[in-house]
Amino acid sequence: MKSHASTLLAEVRTFRQNHPDVRYVDLIALDIPGHFYGKRYPVEMLEKVAAGSPLKLPQNAVLLGAQGGLFKIGDYCFHDGDPDANRRLVPGTLKPVSWEAQPLGQMLITSDGTEAPIEFEPREVLAKVLERLQRKGIHPVVAFELEFYLFDKKLSDGLPQFARDPLSDDADDQPNLHIERLSRFAPVLDDMVETAKAQGIDITVITAELGPGQFEINFGHLEDGLRAADWAALFCRSTRGVALKHGYRASFMAKPYLQHPGSGMHVHVSLYDAAGNNLLAAHQQQPLRHAVAGCLELLPHCMPIFSPNHNAFRRLGGTVNAATRACWGFEDRDACMRIPESDPRNLRIEHRLASADANPYLVLAAILVGLEHGLEAAKEPIAPLNEDRNSGADFPVEMLEAVRAMQHQPTLREGLGAEFVDVYCENKRQDHLAFQQEIHAREYRWYL
The missing domain is CATH 3.30.590.10 (Glutamine synthetase/guanido kinase, catalytic domain)
Structure with missing residues (x-):
């Protein structure tokens, strides 16, 4: 675990050295319809996550419909209190974003490999098959x-x-x-x-x-x-x-x-x-x-x-x-x-x-x-x-x-x-x- 965290931390620090003008990084994952959701993190907070601080997003963000709305699906969304679920950073995916007006970075996040993966997260589904x-x-x-x-x-x-x-x-x-x-x-x-x-x-x-x-x-x-x-x-x-x-x-x-x-x-x-x-x-x-x-x-x-x-x-x-x-x-x-x-x-x-x-x-x-x-x-x-x-x-x-x-x-x-x-x-x-x-x-x- 320490080795994994040190690798991520080195990746973030190298990115900051190579892109000193980047202040924010989009942490993104793909939902069921194939759209990216996530959060925009200050790059200094990203270092803390890479070092082991928790990274949590709503579990039900994965369930969004094509237009971004939530549907009643079993006990999810409207009967579960909309809980957070742990995510982790995907090593090797921290890269610069060149198409936005301001300098940004982006990095993939996922629940696969966490203590409680989201069973219906697309990346987790593929990870289990592999x-x-x-x-x-x-x-x-x-x-x-x-x-x-x-x-x-x-x-x-x-x-x-x-x-x-x-x-x-x-x-x-x-x-x-x-x-x-x-x-x-x-x-x-x-x-x-x-x-x-x-x-x-x-x-x-x-x-x-x-x-x-x-x-x-x-x-x-x-x-x-x-x-x-x-x-x-x-x-x-x-x-x-x-x-x-x-x-x-x-x-x-x-x-x-x-x-x-x-x-x-x-x-x-x-x-x-x-x-x-x-x-x-x-x-x-x-x-x-x-x-x-x-x-x-x-x-x-x-x-x-x-x-x-x-x-x-x-x-x-x-x-x-x-x-x-x-x-x-x-x-x-x-x-x-x-x-x-x-x-x-x-x-x-x-x-x-x-x-x-x-x-x-x-x-x-x-x-x-x-x-x-x-x-x-x-x-x-x-x-x-x-x-x-x-x-x-x-x-x-x-x-x-x-x-x-x-x-x-x-x-x-x-x-x-x-x-x-x-x-x-x-x-x-x-x-x-x-x-x-x-x-x-x-x-x-x-x-x-």
Whole structure:
């Protein structure tokens, strides 16, 4: 414990030496809908926390809805006195914030690893899954890919406008994959990449995607699944901030345009043993097939995680590379689960179903539970799309149906934690009902 505290204290003191103009540090964590919450601490108080002083925030901050409100969920929120819960600093995450008007720092906090972790905190859910896999001798290597759109900073009657091409000042309204788009938007993209790198994030490939103003960022592969999810979460935060600084809005909204492709979160996962052998490649890749079968079996029950809001369901069955059924295939981007071509050492599964605004901790946790289930059940999967273009199983395409499918699934309740599943499903149910409590102008056009 003393060694842990001394390491944190050294990190804070080094940060203060390197950034003497920073007076405050945002201590942040991801809630269930995938938003950061936290507190802004004077940097001198952060030293005290690093040295061992308690760090407490309301437990129920994790339960906030998409709009920040609290819902009645079991005994939480309105019958528990809104208690505080201990958090801890995540080592290695204290970094400068360059997109705010004043010099700031930020650092991740979490309840995992404390004496009483919050069972429904997303990072804690993933931590438990990773710990269980490690005890079984399974070591995931993970890489995220995130798609996002750039919009003009100003909305028009509440609706997004196409990003302006900085060279021509025209709207970037033409879908394309042209490399020139990377050049035209180089100032903001370069700043996004450099800012992410300053957060410790390994950015690899940048792609101009098919939608107007749409891009994809790839991250490096990591043996630390928690850190991989941290990268995805932190990138979303910094990218939004950098975009505003350059006069744009960046959004990871799943389906901002009905007529253009949605934005996804693609997760590459390979599994190794303690000696570094790829478990999926053993025995003529039979474990790969078992892992695929397990993921496909649980996929229809994980839809509230992969499509966490009303808009995310609009992305499914969209214009390009968005699956309509639970399916898999070799080098097939129409599949929920794609097996990229690779050598045995790097054999992996690319899970492509989640929307870009999904919670990365929960997406990875759900994928790993599916892989774990498949390896243990040792069942054969359905035919890949390469053999049968009609292969696949239906999954829910509406939130309340998806919640019903998730809540009582025994493998998920065991793998992710029954308390988490109950809390998460009720959070999504209440969010969906709250979303319906506003009459849209379309209703007046149709029914007035």
